[in-house]
Amino acid sequence: MKNVIALPTLYKRDTKGKVRVLTIEYGFDNEDTAGTRSIAGIQDGKLVTSGWNITEPKNVGKVNATTCVTQAFAEAQASWDKKVEKEYFADINLIDTYEKFKPMLAGDYTKRPQAQGWSQPKLDGIRCIANQSGLWTRAGKEITSCPHIWESVKPFLDANPGVTLDGELYNHELKEDFNKITSLVRKLKSTPEDIAESASLVQYHVYDCNVENMLFIDRIKLAYKAKSDVVKIVKTDFASDQEQLDELYASYTEDGYEGQMVRNNALYQQNKRSNDLLKRKEFITEEFKVVTMLEGQGNWAGHVKHFALLLPSGETCGAGVRGKQEVLKDLWEKGATPDWATLRYFGLTPDGVPRFPVVIDYGFGERSD
Incomplete structure (x- = not known):
């Protein structure tokens, strides 16, 4: 990639007491070619640079369409956030504060x-x-x-x-x-x-x-x-x-x-x-891949109102998104489609489609909490 932007380097202490470093980057040649990669290894040791993961535009032809570059930034930031939510730190001085208590x-x-x-x-x-x-x-x-x-x-x-x-x-x-x-x-x-x-x-x-x-x-x-x-x-x-x-x-x-x-x-x-x-609990809660965001109508125009979700069968289904209007308005205006959604539903129809589905959470990258 001709243009490469690095997010702040992250650090963690591994099980052998060594300091591991991780830098997540996104880059682009033009609006049609962009991607993400990582550089990781032991501090002061040999670092391994991954290949580029090429990103694709989303919601092409729609108001909330994203380019390859926009999507690359969103995916790089999501990966960075995921690491920080777990055991990585942007400040190397904090790596020994990680608390390892795990609940029942x-x-x-x-x-x-x-x-x-x-x-x-x-x-x-x-x-x-x-x-x-x-x-x-x-x-x-x-x-x-x-x-x-x-x-x-x-x-x-x-x-x-x-x-x-x-x-x-x-x-x-x-x-x-x-x-x-x-x-x-x-x-x-x-x-x-x-x-x-x-x-x-x-x-x-x-x-x-x-x-x-x-x-x-x-x-x-x-x-x-x-x-x-x-x-x-x-x-x-x-x-x-x-x-x-x-x-x-x-x-x-x-x-x-x-x-x-x-x-x-x-x-x-x-x-x-x-x-x-x-x-x-009688209802079922599962995570699904988000295919696209759908705009509402009337008072919900300019807001995300539904997600189209990918089912195991390869078909898609629509589900209303729970949340306040200002939050869903911001999500629509930013245009980056979440990667996953947590769906709450009451069993499946004979065709294998969730009954009374409601999206109760969503995010980018892999869920870590």
Whole structure:
């Protein structure tokens, strides 16, 4: 490529203690030829330069069409963002701050149904681990966009060394606008305005904490000591039989929650999918490739209203996109089509098409949270 632009170099400490460097570049010869590549290796060692991944224009002939160059920049930035959301840092001095705590993951209730247990509503937020080092994503990347949450939980964590809170950044009043929460939480460089908006909207909903040799019911009682205006403890009820579990499940879905979590009174298990924590939801959530964005009509003219998604059969289906108008207007005007979309739907039609599909999240590159 005649013209090459490099994004800021990234660094991480590998498992052998060495510093790895990564530079992501995009380049172009003209509007018809562009692509991305990476340069990676050990610091002060031999670096390997990949071949060019040629980019293609999207939405050709439409108002939101993108050129090869525009798409190359979008894909390079998405790859860079993905690395930063995980273990890479633009500042080499921060590489040893990566927190490696991994939370307990839920099993599938349909595969191991049980007729009693501790029941909680299933939230649709961003997983957040809080310990004495800060706030962290499920992938182990520090969350810096919610200082109001950190200020609230820090006194509890200081008073309880070794305890790790486990929950989600969420606001039930924004249950129909998941992208609003994610757009605030995922910001790597928040402006003062972003911080103020985060403080007014983002809450920390805690549903467990990691305490060595402590059973769940005692852990959730301990977590109540962290409760504040912005730190909520997820309501927890004991169901003694299937009827009570079903009644609680019905009440959660009626209230707009994603489903139900069923827990045994057992120990916290780090970094594994546990049968003592089961998720239950009737609808299906899957990710699909986005083929194109579709403009709305009337009041939604100039906004993204639907995505065309690629199905495993090779056919496409349309799905409405959940989100606020200003966010979807910005997405349409920028013109870069997301790579993936998380689709929520209620089973398939006889033709294999999702029933009542709604896009609840989307992004560029591979999802990392």
